[in-house]
Amino acid sequence: MAIPLILALLTALIISIAANPSPVTFIFGDSLTEVGNNNHLRYSLARSDFPFYGIDYTNRKPTGRFSNGRTISDIISEKLGIPSPPPYLSLNPDDDVVLKGVNYASGGAGILNDTGTYFVQRLTFDDQIGYFEYTTKVIKKKIGWQNGTSLLHNAIYFIAVGSNDYINNFLQPFLPDGQQYTHEEFLRIIDMKLVEQLTRLYLLGARKMIFLGLGPLGCIPSQRAKSSTNQCLHHVNEWVVQFNSKVQKLSKVLNSKLKKAQLIFVDTYQDGIDLVENPTKYGFKVSNISCCQVETRVGGLCLSYAHVCNNRSEYVFWDSFHPSDAANVVLADRFFARLYAPSNSSTNSSSNHME
Ligand SMILES: *[C@@H]1O[C@H](CO)[C@@H](O)[C@H](O)[C@H]1NC(C)=O
Ligand SMILES: *[C@@H]1O[C@H](CO)[C@@H](O)[C@H](O)[C@H]1NC(C)=O
Ligand SMILES: *[C@@H]1O[C@H](CO)[C@@H](O)[C@H](O)[C@H]1NC(C)=O
Numbered sequence: 084m085a086i087p088l089i090l091a092l093l094t095a096l097i098i099s100i101a102a103n104p105s106p107v108t109f110i111f112g113d114s115l116t117e118v119g120n121n122n123h124l125r126y127s128l129a130r131s132d133f134p135f136y137g138i139d140y141t142n143r144k145p146t147g148r149f150s151n152g153r154t155i156s157d158i159i160s161e162k163l164g165i166p167s168p169p170p171y172l173s174l175n176p177d178d179d180v181v182l183k184g185v186n187y188a189s190g191g192a193g194i195l196n197d198t199g200t201y202f203v204q205r206l207t208f209d210d211q212i213g214y215f216e217y218t219t220k221v222i223k224k225k226i227g228w229q230n231g232t233s234l235l236h237n238a239i240y241f242i243a244v245g246s247n248d249y250i251n252n253f254l255q256p257f258l259p260d261g262q263q264y265t266h267e268e269f270l271r272i273i274d275m276k277l278v279e280q281l282t283r284l285y286l287l288g289a290r291k292m293i294f295l296g297l298g299p300l301g302c303i304p305s306q307r308a309k310s311s312t313n314q315c316l317h318h319v320n321e322w323v324v325q326f327n328s329k330v331q332k333l334s335k336v337l338n339s340k341l342k343k344a345q346l347i348f349v350d351t352y353q354d355g356i357d358l359v360e361n362p363t364k365y366g367f368k369v370s371n372i373s374c375c376q377v378e379t380r381v382g383g384l385c386l387s388y389a390h391v392c393n394n395r396s397e398y399v400f401w402d403s404f405h406p407s408d409a410a411n412v413v414l415a416d417r418f419f420a421r422l423y424a425p426s427n428s429s430t431n432s433s434s435n436h437m438e
């Protein structure tokens with residue numbers, strides 16, 4: 084029953100991507116998709132505007148991307164044939180450039196407002212939506228209400244958020260959420276907040292929203308380091324699977340409640356697991372430690388004095404949180420494969436859908 088609906092939505096989305104070769108894209112998220120907003124937050128501790136970040140990026144320059152090269156959103160933009168949208172805070176917010184798409188993502192950001200508070204400054208998902216709201220006003224002022232509304236309805240909204248609600252909130256023993264709530268309670272809070280946020284985006288004109296599910300966070304080097312034998316943390320992965328399932332259900336509910344919503348949840352969890360468990364299948368050699376040798380217990384980012392591995396394409400992880408450029412290429416490929424092959428990505432969720 085739900086499958087035809089999902090198929091119809093996907094078909095509509097894919098047709099619109101095909102019909103509109105350079106879609107305007109608005110990106111929301113965390114360090115997995117940030118392209119430099121935090122460089123403009125003077126006191127933010129969640130930043131990557133120093134070497135060796137960007138060592139494989141254009142001109143080998145750090146840009147504020149949490150990667151040795153490109154982020155997954157850069158690669159997805161490349162595949163869509165559009166330039167990666169610029170960071171909102173680098174723009175004059177009233178300039179014409181906002182008509183071509185904006186990236187609001189910010190390292191340390193979460194769905195919940197109190198996620199990542201110890202980074203001092205970051206744009207939470209609420210903050211990002213707030214800036215987007217301003218952008219919608221600028222767009223309508225520039226090209227008129229009707230054309231602006233049409234631009235907003237036809238744009239693609241790429242949303243990748245939630246990892247920090249675990250890494251930099253629920254999983255941190257010194258923050259209240261992990262102590263106060265069971266995981267089930269925590270998920271309920273996330274669910275309510277996300278419904279509010281996605282509805283707000285919808286009311287601002289977003290229709291074609293793609294939510295990228297979480298990867299196997301229990302297998303990122305910073306989490307493995309908590310295991311005495313450097314293994315993936317299974318309970319963390321189980322929580323991630325529950326999160327993904329929750330957001331998938333929520334997407335279905337919102338699509339039926341909000342008449343014109345085309346919210347699509349793309350689950351690449353299994354792909355992440357496969358990449359970590361069978362790195363050689365994808366041309367990698369190492370997936371259990373990061374290329375940049377970081378002290379996972381203090382920070383986990385790749386600092387300027389760290390030792391960097393010889394061949395960065397052999398490592399799935401760049402630092403103890405983020406995939407390498409090479410791994411992002413694989414993940415972006417899998418993302419498109421899932422997006423264009425809904426029968427596969429919905430296989431597991433179909434049981435959830437058919438209740
Ligand atoms: C979000 O959290 C900050 C503190 O980090 C607080 O000052 C602010 O009022 C909160 N905003 C909302 C909408 O809860
Ligand atoms: C809106 O779009 C139409 C068709 O593309 C165009 O003729 C018109 O000038 C636009 N209006 C504004 C205010 O830009
Ligand atoms: C990483 O995995 C390899 C096998 O692929 C193993 O030999 C090595 O000991 C592991 N390293 C750590 C730190 O877990």
Ligand SMILES: *[C@@H]1O[C@H](CO)[C@@H](O)[C@H](O)[C@H]1NC(C)=O
Nearest residue numbers: 366367368393394395396397
């Ligand atoms: C680096 O690793 C990749 C993937 O294993 C391989 O294709 C490439 O030849 C290596 N480059 C060098 C310089 O060893």
Ligand SMILES: *[C@@H]1O[C@H](CO)[C@@H](O)[C@H](O)[C@H]1NC(C)=O
Nearest residue numbers: 419420421423424426427428
């Ligand atoms: C779809 O699933 C089949 C069987 O599990 C698999 O062989 C195929 O590679 C999958 N296709 C995609 C695009 O994931």
Ligand SMILES: *[C@@H]1O[C@H](CO)[C@@H](O)[C@H](O)[C@H]1NC(C)=O
Nearest residue numbers: 324353427428429430431432
């Ligand atoms: C469905 O879930 C099971 C267990 O979680 C997993 O082993 C399997 O690969 C999944 N299938 C797909 C198509 O994602």
